[in-house]
Amino acid sequence: MGRRRSRAQYCKGELIEREDFSEDLAAFKFRVDKQLPFIPGQYATIGFQVGEKIVQRPYSIVSSPHEPFMEVFVELVPEGATTPLFWELKLGDSVFIRDRLVGKFVLDTESGMTRHVMAGTVTGAAPYISIARTQKIEQEQGKASPHQILTIVGASYSWELGYYMDELNELAAQEEWFTFVPTVSRPWGDPEWQGESGRAEDVIRKYGDHLGYDHTNAVVYACGHPQMIENSKAIWARARFPEERIKEEKFFVMKEE
Ligand SMILES: Cc1cc2nc3c(=O)[nH]c(=O)nc-3n(C[C@H](O)[C@H](O)[C@H](O)COP(=O)(O)OP(=O)(O)OC[C@H]3O[C@@H](n4cnc5c(N)ncnc54)[C@H](O)[C@@H]3O)c2cc1C
Secondary structure, eight states: OOOOOOOOOEEEEEEEEEEEEETTEEEEEEEESSOOOOOTTOEEEEEEEETTEEEEEEEEOOSOTTSSSEEEEEEOOTTOSSHHHHHTOOTTOEEEEESOOBOSOSOOOSSSOOEEEEEEEGGGGHHHHHHHHHHHHHHHTTOOOOOEEEEEEEESSGGGGHHHHHHHHHHHHHOTTEEEEEEESOGGGOTTOOSEESOHHHHHHHHHHHHTOOTTTEEEEEEEOHHHHHHHHHHHHHTTOOGGGEEEEESSOOOOO
16 A cells, blocks of 8 residues: 555744735744744745635745744735735734745755855745855854855845845845845836846846856855746856756746736
């Protein structure tokens, strides 16, 4: 007899903090009733009771395993099955969290490369924030790391990154191993914005080349919007990055035209 797949087990996550960055982007922090081990970059499967069923989707974890809460950064898909339920959550409400946190989109510590270019679109910054927070916390605990990280996050407008903009800018100002490049693709709608403009893929070569992160010494990562991932992969392939050092995490599949 074949092995039976074990039934999904869930923990309870109680909403302890919520910050809305815009009408359709928000950060949610949950207190989870069980300690769930994970590697920075992995995702949680979060569910909501709808009638008899649990409707669930994967969400990359923003928080570090060293933090006492689970944080996610979510974009509202108005016609979606799950995200409108996130938007109904009030402090003290609960969600279901599958008790296995999984995923392969983690810092590559096996290739021997110590430079990492991490490109994302808005919520696609989530795994990178977890990786960077963890390296910072572990460094404070005395654990040295050889890894140098360049994080490039594209958004339509700067405010879409909410408090992560300050967090990542501060980290970059404090730590020589961390460089952060936020880039805005609709600068005409964000007149105060003084930083980089364009999409993430428009600037990955510029900053990678400038810092000397290339196919001989770096691993590259793309996370979030599928089109950005395809564009970035093509740029990195032309820059001679081998396939096994181009990592991706697509958050959704583009609808067929
Ligand atoms: C590994 C992994 C990690 C993920 N991490 C995150 C995360 O950190 N934050 C986050 O917000 N989402 C994340 N997602 C996407 C998430 O799992 C859901 O797909 C998304 O939140 C929409 O769920 P929904 O039930 O509301 O919509 P659905 O009912 O599942 O989708 C409705 C339609 O919208 C499309 N769609 C889904 N997401 C988007 C989007 N962002 N923009 C445009 N169209 C979309 C779908 O392809 C589908 O056609 C992740 C996905 C994966 C696979």
